[in-house]
Amino acid sequence: MNSLYMHLPILPVLLPLVAGIVLLLLQGRAIVLQRSINLIATLGLVGLSLLTLDHAASSTPQVYLLGNWPAPFGIVLVLDMLAAWMLAATAVLALFALGYACIGTDQQGRSFHVLFQLQLFGLNGAFLTGDLFNLFVFFEILLLASYGLLLHGGGRERVRGGLHFVVINLVGSTLFLFAVGTLYGVLGTLNMADLALKISQTPAENHALVQSASLLLLIVFALKAALLPLYLWLPSAYGTTSAPVAALFAIMTKVGLYSILRVFSLFTDDLKSPLNTWFFNALIPIALATLLLATLGALASTRLRQQIAYLVIASAGMLLLSFSLENVPARAAGLYYLWQSSFATAAAFLLADLIRNARGDHADRFEPGPVMQRGVLLGSLFFVTAIALVGLPPLAGFLAKFMLLRAATEHAQVAWIWGIVLTSGVITLIALARSGSLLFYRAEGPVRGKYTTASSSQLAPIIGLLLVIGFMVVAANPLSDYALRAAQQLDDPSHYQNAVLNRAATSHPAKGDIQ
């Protein structure tokens, strides 16, 4: 048991990698075999991530030295509460997405199961690594798997959206490397904890270099997170891909946001850090503008899946807002919101697929259409999902927004924050109410064209995700407590740095009065 805990930080990376390799060898074998191995591996990952969630709460950040090279010379994996939180969200989301894919989507193209596990490998690695170049490598792994998954099933629209996604991410990878290179050239290290130390000790003549490299990093992460000027690739990519992939990709934009949170909470911790300048104060306006424009995009959408894709961008804006307020309760609210928004958008993507299949020729376009088979059930599920997406009581989104608004009351720009968050909520509500009434109320006549009736096994993953959101309300107290402690851990990175650099704990200067 002890050695299990000793190796716990690397297991969530190894399990999907091994499963992916095994699945690669089994390609062409019976689909039942591939499905069961993938399901077992993903179930194992859920169990493992719950174990890490429990373990991370009970100790200081746990550091895993790869090859036993001491940091900052070797590559380290770091398991702290934030990493465990992200791992758990990914694993739960993956389980339901896979459950839906196993009903038939996985057979529309080749290699679905291999790519699925490799995608999880990249995601988990990105959450656990403590090294900037290693983060780049895991980004490339998850991106390469995501290119394959995005194009799964083929088709004209998918190829067109996929091409944009691939090209813009390749440009992003180049920028990432430029940033990493500059940071290494100036500071001589790539370990994130060590970088944070070196940044705050940078002599003044190098400030401009460090600032421009960090700005490049921020741009790359904003690109992955689909923030304001860089989100145009997302609606066409997410809105056209197959449903389980879109559901899994609900966590992909969160990787960018996670990286912003992880890297910049370390880099800007020291008040003397050259990064405490204007451009990081510009994050709040960017977040608010993203939120507002994305909800307007949702209002203007002509297809259901496009609308949900815009809501993914809106949730990225909300998350950036909560992370850039730089206070602990706001970040905790953001982490809680991250779970709920990922699950809600995933459920919505899966549901949109069923609606599209049930409407025949009308697909998921917003136009008066036919009466769907099992329409009452689909409509009720849509209603619950919409409540979760908008953030109305009694579901978890309301709690998250409430916590965020309360955390922002002391902020100087509170009027803007409250105004835009609440306005965007109303716009989302109008947008979803309009789509719901168009899809379900203004329906008459039989279905034209080929249609399929939603089967109970297809509904199960959606209901499962909604139940998880319901569970988040029931368990709101322990979960928000956990998020709060994770945010506190981030707020004082000296624990992280001490753990990584294996220093004796030194007292950290009080920074309670920044905000």
Next chain:
Amino acid sequence: MEGLIALVIGVLTASGVFLVLRAQTFPVVLGLTLLSYAVNLFLFVMGRLAIGVPPVITPNATAYADPLPQALVLTAIVISFGMTAFVIVLSLKARAELGNDHVDGRMEHKESQQ
């Protein structure tokens, strides 16, 4: 020497950015390739330029070249090589599926209204 390398990286990047902004997929792929050449060179010289010095510990060596950027650039080359291969295949697929090599798969006919 530093000036020359900087100039090369700058020209490569500028050409890469210019080509990436073109509307056909082939120049875009070329642009991505040039960008990755530029960034690989950039990573490599981040260990500072040194001539005739060993990267690993050897007796009698007076100075050393930084071995880490060399390892990084090796990784970066492999990744960018794989990515280029992928994007070439994808643009061929896009050419086949969309019927032209415009990056938006622009249709001159009525098909765009569907």
